[in-house]
Amino acid sequence: MADENDNERIDENQRPDKMFTLKKWNAVAMWSWDVECDTCAICRVQVMDACLRCQAESKKDSYGKQDCVVVWGECNHSFHYCCMSLWVKQNNRCPLCQQEWSIQRMGK
Amino acid sequence: MITLSQRLKRKNDSDSGIVNRAPIRDRLLVKEAQEMSQLLPASCSVQYHNENDLSKFTLVVQPTEGYWEGGSFKFDINVTEEYNMVPPLVKCATKLWHPNISENGEVCLSLLRRHSVDGMGWSPIRRLNDVVWGLHALFTDLLNFEDPLNVEAADQFRYSKEDFKSKVTEYVLSYARE
Ligand SMILES: [Zn+2]
Ligand SMILES: [Zn+2]
Ligand SMILES: [Zn+2]
Numbered sequence: 001m002a003d004e005n006d007n008e009r010i011d012e013n014q015r016p017d018k019m020f021t022l023k024k025w026n027a028v029a030m031w032s033w034d035v036e037c038d039t040c041a042i043c044r045v046q047v048m049d050a051c052l053r054c055q056a057e058s059k060k061d062s063y064g065k066q067d068c069v070v071v072w073g074e075c076n077h078s079f080h081y082c083c084m085s086l087w088v089k090q091n092n093r094c095p096l097c098q099q100e101w102s103i104q105r106m107g108k
Numbered sequence: 109m110i111t112l113s114q115r116l117k118r119k120n121d122s123d124s125g126i127v128n129r130a131p132i133r134d135r136l137l138v139k140e141a142q143e144m145s146q147l148l149p150a151s152c153s154v155q156y157h158n159e160n161d162l163s164k165f166t167l168v169v170q171p172t173e174g175y176w177e178g179g180s181f182k183f184d185i186n187v188t189e190e191y192n193m194v195p196p197l198v199k200c201a202t203k204l205w206h207p208n209i210s211e212n213g214e215v216c217l218s219l220l221r222r223h224s225v226d227g228m229g230w231s232p233i234r235r236l237n238d239v240v241w242g243l244h245a246l247f248t249d250l251l252n253f254e255d256p257l258n259v260e261a262a263d264q265f266r267y268s269k270e271d272f273k274s275k276v277t278e279y280v281l282s283y284a285r286e
Contacts (some may be wrong), residue, residue, distance in 0.1 A: 042192070042232040043132065044139070047264035086193055087232055092226065098227040 041096055042083035048108070051080035072104045081106060130163075137162040137187060140236040147237050149183035149244045163187040166201070167240055170286075171247040175276045176204065179284035183243055185216070190280065193232035193258070195220045196239055203283040206258035206278045207245055207265065216257040217242050 039045070043052035050068040071081040077096045079087075084101070090099050141162045145154065155166045167183040179224040188194060198220055200213040208216045219242045221229035240248065256262035265272040 040123040044136070052135055055133050056135060083232075090193055090222070091229075091231075093227065095233045098231075 035042045038078075038079070040080045040083055042079055042087060045080070047078050047080060051082045053082055054080075060098045069106055070108060071106045073099070074102045076104070116131075130191075133163065133187060133189055133191040134226045137191055137236075144240055148240065150238060152222050152244055154240075163191075167243060169244055169247060174247055174251070175273060176206070176280060176284075178205065179280040180286045181284055184238075185239070192232040192234070194222050195234070196236070198239070198243065205258070205261050205272075205279040205281060206246070206251075207253050207258050207262040208251065210257050214247070214257060215243070216255075217246060 010097050038047055040047050040051060045052050045055070047070045049055075054068040069081045070078050071084050072078045073094050075097050077094050079095075087095060088101055093099060093103050148154065151170050152173050153168045153170075155168065156162070157164045157166070164184075164186050167185055169181045169183065171177050171181075173178065180202070181204060184199045185203050186197040188197060198215050198217075200209050200215055203211055203213075205211075210216075218224070218226075218228040219230060219234060219238060223229065247250075253262045253265050261272065261275075264275065
């Protein structure tokens with residue numbers, strides 16, 4: 001990966017906020033933006049609402065809300081259980097902090 | 109020009125009554141495609157293959173500095189149905205001489221790695237915008253001679269930057285003119 005000094009070569013046309021983002025990405029490899037702590041970073045729906053998948057699949061009147069629970073990891077990051085159970089099949093790490101994923105608690 | 113909202117509306121019309129096989133991808137794409145177009149780097153443009161399908165498009169990168177300046181490089185991007193659990197599939201459709209892109213168009217960008225042991229690969233918190241900026245940065249910030257896909261190009265750079273530069277230019281003139 002390019003080091004910090006290479007940022008001097010960034011195109012002047014690039015927006016300042018993106019320069020920051022790119023620089024940060026090079027520096028820490030992982031970042032996120034406008035991800036609020038109560039939003040599932042995987043499907044980008046509030047964790048208290050049903051996840052994007054449940055919203056798409058359920059009948060219009062129920063929205064599957066009662067089945068779609070929230071899961072908290074040991075790292076304190078929270079996601080929809082539906083979203084996280086799909087992701088851990090790919091990679092058993094928290095998508096936000098990259099720590100090994102283990103469940104701290106589940107609920108609403 | 110067709111706006112995203114028009115595109116979306118037509119899509120909904122054509123989809124009515126049909127079970128959508130990739131509801132999550134398509135819902136994410138509506139937001140992500142819009143975000144991508146708003147934050148597109150000045151040297152990039154996006155061409156959709158079909159106005160009703162946000163999942164297949166070509167990103168054109170025209171570097172304004174560096175070795176590949178003056179070239180026009182096309183990346184075919186396919187957002188598969190499993191998105192965002194897996195990264196989009198990316199292939200470089202323009203032949204070029206680059207340490208991180210093979211002559212066959214395979215692209216080596218950590219973000220696009222489906223399975224990652226080092227925490228640098230794909231994560232569902234990433235968005236199309238990140239993919240675009242990553243590909244764009246392959247010509248500047250993320251250009252990497254240390255872990256090359258095209259080993260010959262990286263070796264050449266090590267022995268003679270002039271030779272490397274002229275081969276890059278030769279390829280740009282042969283394959284990457286607009
Ligand atoms: Zn979710
Ligand atoms: Zn759910
Ligand atoms: Zn975490």
